[in-house]
Amino acid sequence: MLDEYRSSIDNIDAALIHLLAERFKVTRRVGAHKAAAGMPPADPDREAVQVQRMRELAESAGLDPVFSEKFLRFVIDEVIRHHVVAGDTGDDGN
Amino acid sequence: MLDEYRSSIDNIDAALIHLLAERFKVTRRVGAHKAAAGMPPADPDREAVQVQRMRELAESAGLDPVFSEKFLRFVIDEVIRHHVVAGDTGDDGN
Numbered sequence A, B: 001m002l003d004e005y006r007s008s009i010d011n012i013d014a015a016l017i018h019l020l021a022e023r024f025k026v027t028r029r030v031g032a033h034k035a036a037a038g039m040p041p042a043d044p045d046r047e048a049v050q051v052q053r054m055r056e057l058a059e060s061a062g063l064d065p066v067f068s069e070k071f072l073r074f075v076i077d078e079v080i081r082h083h084v085v086a087g088d089t090g091d092d093g094n
Helices: A002-037 A044-061 A065-085 B002-037 B044-061 B065-085
Strands: none
Touching: A002 A065, A002 B002, A002 B044, A002 B065, A044 A065, A044 B002, A065 B002, A065 B065, B002 B065, B044 B065
């Protein structure tokens, strides 16, 4: 039984990794687009909408909404870290 | 163009939230199973295998392997936090 659960966890984790890889592809494009358009890197209004949406999705999926917000923050922080490493303006890629 | 990117990010985020909800369902079952079977909550060997696997998946998906490891740690910490809040033994649910 434990092996069966673990096999499900492993499948879910593989899907998560692939989705995250895809997400970072898109945020890299967002960063490049904003830079080319001379747009400000951060967009607090957009982020507020994202947080609210994630919380609602989490609730409907039976996931702790607080965790969904922490998760979004964790991912956005990584986007920012990548941009900083890449030497640009700390775009939040959202 | 930005709207199109954001719509992709929103779709990916919704998928991530639903997968995470499903993952927590499974780890809750793992925690209950281990408790019922009198198994120790943590399993460092299993966790080492998970880290290695996540890193390999990340590399093949074009994602930073260090991030994949941080992500796994982030999720496992949340599993532990939930167990602690639920008053049990801090099972790592892996």
